[in-house]
Amino acid sequence: MNGRLLAIGAAGATLLVPALLLAFAPQVEFSQSVCPHKLLTGFPCPGCGITRSIMSLYRGDLAGSLGYHVFGLPLVIACVVGIVALAVEMRTKRDLLRGILFDRRLGIGAGGFLAGYHGIRLIHFVATHSVASILRESVWQ
Numbered sequence: 001m002n003g004r005l006l007a008i009g010a011a012g013a014t015l016l017v018p019a020l021l022l023a024f025a026p027q028v029e030f031s032q033s034v035c036p037h038k039l040l041t042g043f044p045c046p047g048c049g050i051t052r053s054i055m056s057l058y059r060g061d062l063a064g065s066l067g068y069h070v071f072g073l074p075l076v077i078a079c080v081v082g083i084v085a086l087a088v089e090m091r092t093k094r095d096l097l098r099g100i101l102f103d104r105r106l107g108i109g110a111g112g113f114l115a116g117y118h119g120i121r122l123i124h125f126v127a128t129h130s131v132a133s134i135l136r137e138s139v140w141q
Helices: 002-024 025-028 038-042 052-060 062-068 072-092 102-129 131-136
Strands: none
Touching: 002 025, 002 072, 025 052, 052 062, 052 072, 062 072, 062 102
């Protein structure tokens, strides 16, 4: 039961943090990234842009959301479905998500898609940014 509560809390935080940023600090979307990887290297990590993607979804801007990160929408859907399913599991004491969460093919497929997507993003990033602009996005400016 504690694992389910922890998972619900994590999914809830994933949905809540972008909403709080949008409500209290909307300028975050256009400011310097706080991603440790990007600050150190100047290059985006595989997850860079997901928070901004979710913020765009909350504003109703699907195109902007997909522009920041293609996994933003699937992550929101997975969090909402996960919260509901885990709450139902706690209530009924039945496992609904175990088969999906521990499906090796699904994990390998999602990981492969994320790796390919990140590779394409990196190629595009290098092609559209100069060395000087990459350094400006890091702490080495």
